Amino acid sequence: EREEGQAPPAEEFLKILEEHRKACEREGRYEEAEVTRLRLKELRTREEHRQKNDLHSKVSLELKALEQAHKDELEEFDRKWEQVILPSCINEMQLLSIEMKKRHMHQLDELRNTFLKGSNNH
Numbered sequence: 108e109r110e111e112g113q114a115p116p117a118e119e120f121l122k123i124l125e126e127h128r129k130a131c132e133r134e135g136r137y138e139e140a141e142v143t144r145l146r147l148k149e150l151r152t153r154e155e156h157r158q159k160n161d162l163h164s165k166v167s168l169e170l171k172a173l174e175q176a177h178k179d180e181l182e183e184f185d186r187k188w189e190q191v192i193l194p195s196c197i198n199e200m201q202l203l204s205i206e207m208k209k210r211h212m213h214q215l216d217e218l219r220n221t222f223l224k225g226s227n228n229h
Contacts, residue, residue, distance in 0.1 A: 117154045121147060 124147050131140035 117150075117157075121150060121154070124150070 124143055128140050128143040128147065131137070131143060
């Protein structure tokens with residue numbers, strides 16, 4: 108593994124080749140400098156493609172992880188809905204229905220009593 112701040116091996120190799128190219132030019136070995144320049148260009152292009160592929164792979168993995176997390180959250184929500192929320196809502200509706208029936212029965216009794224009292228007074 109590399110230490111913090113240390114250049115990756117490809118970058119280090121490209122740096123060495125660049126220094127070699129410059130040395131060739133200084134020493135008048137122009138053909139060798141040109142061959143080195145072309146090789147550097149090819150290696151830089153390959154390194155750029157490698158880095159793009161690495162980035163694409165990394166992004167793809169992150170996207171798959173996000174998709175899986177989203178799928179897991181939806182499954183958990185569905186499970187909660189089916190096992191907790193929906194039964195709770197049904198229970199609450201049943202309790203409200205019972206309470207309404209009681210209230211209506213009470214109101215009906217009051218109306219009957221009022222009607223009976225009114226008809227007894229006449």
